[in-house]
Amino acid sequence: MMVLKRRSLRTAVVGVLGATSLALAGTAMAATPAAHTASHVGAAHRAQPAKAGITATPSVTSVRAWQLFRVTGRTTGLKAGSTVTLQQKQHGKWVTLPASTPVKRDGSYSLGVKLGLKGKNDLRVVSSATASPVFNVTVH
Structure with missing residues (x-):
């Protein structure tokens, strides 16, 4: 057992x-x-690769019609020499303005701008499919 x-x-x-x-x-x-x-x-x-991005800052928030001001900013994920262009919202659509400049080696840019449409202008900076956040400049 x-x-x-x-x-x-x-x-x-x-x-x-x-x-x-x-x-x-x-x-x-x-x-x-x-x-x-x-x-x-x-x-x-x-x-x-790093996600592309653009920042944009106007030198003023209010100007007279056709007064020169600057939009400056930085880019990430874009090659030096890429072109950034200013767009303005007109009647619900983004319209490309004749204001563009190449991106510098450090990713920065500076753009001279003159606006003629009076009132609050919605603007942004674009390059290909990348756009900055919308910013406003009021024209008197």
Whole structure:
């Protein structure tokens, strides 16, 4: 009877150890692909270029008609020499004005502007598909 109990105990211990090792192996195998995928995603994320952006600040918020003022700003993600252009909202549509300048090596730009439409003018600076936030200049 004693031999039978030992054999049962030995079988039970071997069964528990076998199940535990299979569970641990499954956990290790499940963790390995996830870790590999995470490092792969991180590498792909780092390889993406910086998102393009433009800032724009007018030198004044109010001017007389046809008075010269400046719009300055910085760009990110645009190559030096790229052209930035001023746009004005007219009747609900963005209209490109004849005011453009190339981006400098440090990403900055400075644009001379004269406006003739009296009232509040919604303006923005664009380059390709990238646009600055809208800013306002009032013309008297």
